[in-house]
Amino acid sequence: MANNVIKVTKAAAGKYQHTVEVGPHKLIADAPSAFGGDDAGFVPHDLLAAALGACTAVTLNMYAGRKEMPLEKVDVDVTAGEQDGAYVFNRTIKYYGDLSAEQKESLNKIADKCPVHKALSGEIKIVTESN
Structure with a gap:
């Protein structure tokens, strides 16, 4: 890393x-x-959702390339918001290319292995230093 x-x-x-x-x-x-802000940039939650979407797309493209899958491109949409007291990310993946059902299933499994997804799904260690 x-x-x-x-x-x-x-x-x-x-x-x-x-x-x-x-x-x-x-x-x-x-x-x-x-x-109270100026809405002049990304809100932090949007940055986190963007990290999930970008990491997913890059991971899928890398995997498909290594496996020589006919993935032409992948689009990832992430919606985020509060639901039942928790912050929830909903990820939608759209594949382009002549992919079989088995290849799409394999890609869906790999999507959950992107580092940002793993960090959001598991325990995260944060060390804080201050002066």
Whole structure:
């Protein structure tokens, strides 16, 4: 596992806006206007849902390539929200290509093995350091 440093710093603008940096890549996180933010960027839950969708798609493409499956592309939609007191992610996967039912079943099993899915489904260890 890569040990990337994800830096989150207060942005110059907005009450809740923060800049998220990973190496040369940057994005803005913010709170929605309903919660006092400017709705100028991703809300944290959306970032988590995006991580699940992106990780799923990349994992499936890598697996299909290794297995020489005729997967042309894969689309992953993730909806997220509260349900029965828990935060729930619903993931929908659409495969393109001349795939058999067995290949699609195999891909569906692999989707649950993407690292973000595994982290969301299991125990996560978070170590907090402060100064």
